Amino acid sequence: MTTDATPAERHLVVLEGVEKRFGARLAALSGIDVAIGRGEHVRVEGPSGAGKTTLLRLIAALDAPTSGHVAIAGRRVESLAAPARARLRNTIGILLHEPVLPSRRSVLAAVAVGATIAGAPDDEAEQRAIAALTRVGLDPATLGRIPCRELPRGEARRVAFARALVNRPALLVLDDPGAGLDAPTGASLQALLEQFAAAGVTVVASAPSGVPLAPATPHMRILRLESGRLAR
């Protein structure tokens, strides 16, 4: 990368002057300027209602800003048509606070569909799904055929995490990844995220509100939101 490269070219995620409003009065985010480099591990902290989920949804190309720009891999999200935005989302590993699993599909089908959408043949999609489930500590042979609606919350969350990994994304966007998990499972998931970050995957994860947080690791960058603004 040359020194003349723009922020969008040097960084994987760039937010410039981003504001997000819901309705005329409520500004969930205001004046957000942040650049996230490739391979960074970013933790977004803040009290409840600070705008963490809103920020993550913008980075995940699930929403567009009311004003300002969000660029992912150099592409401005707000200027993309719906099909292009969908293709972009397929390359991002997304885990929302709710698992958002297709209730009638089996676990394996729910995880493999992301790879199918990416163009993988059925066999390869299946193998990727099995590998992703194994990576998050689930047994595909046991859970593979179970409809997602029958999963307990903790396992549903891990299946959703496996789905986020199935396309080997360069960017992981995770809203409170430890939610619904017991402490050991949550800790192992956190360790997994550290491994991904160390391997060069950009990880942007929000921390839960109102609970003591694990100490930040040396390579972790903290973004603190307060009332929709980044604290300096």
Added chain:
Amino acid sequence: MTDTLHDAARGDAPSPLGALLRRPLRLLLSLGAGALAIVALLAVAGLAFTLRGHVDGHRGAAEAFVFVAPSASDRDSIAVRNAIAAQPGVVEVRYVGRDEALQILARRFAAVGAADPLAELKSNPLPDAYVATFARGVDADGVQNAAVELRKLAHVEGVEVDVDAYRTREAARRVGWTLGAIVAALAAIGWLRCLVAMVDAVATPDADDVRALRLVGADEAFIRAPAVRASAIVGAAAGALAALAAAAGLRALGPALDVCARSYGIDVNGVASATPAFAALAIAAVVVAAAGVGALVGQLRSAWLVRRVPGP
């Protein structure tokens, strides 16, 4: 990997058609609605095809009956005919026997309650009469003026125009077209509703599935694809049902239809007695077309329903 997981990854995505097959009453209603719409379309198409040669574009237009003088020779009669054809507004001239012309006029005048003005003509036994048909747009005054000009022609004994009957027919035609348009519009709405009902059971998306697919980057076409495929299959099944019902109906009603049609001078043999080969081709064509219609309606309906699913 075991076959079980192969199946799980490939085959057990929610199938709209599978869900419909597990609900036989809903399946029957879907097929019934679709078959009804297709049978209605086949009936209209069949009627139009059968009547195509019997529709007279000038039917109901104003006409003038020109009675040639008894002293006119054949050449004079031809000259009268040519002069009538040259009149502005006249689009057709045909010969009728005098008696037939008198009968037509008597019916028309009776229909509007007018007295028979033709008594003085009935005593003349010579047969020549020409019926001049006017173009549709010519009003009653125009017809009257043309009749005045026709009376001035040499060798013309008399000219009668059915202006009152024409006015009545024109009014009835306008009312008929207006009411027909309203009925046609209502029928079209009902027809479309039947088509939508045919695919609703398979085109209604699972909201969880839609949200999950959107989250992983599926575009609208990918999300709709199962509904479109299932709608095509339901359409084809409804088409087959409709075609078989139409064939059975024609076979059952054929003789009665034939009698009714012949009373109006219409031959329906070509429709009611189709050979088995043609019928098989026709059924196949209906099934294929119905599958296409099902796919199209399913595409539109599922697109509308998917857009209504919020999130994620």
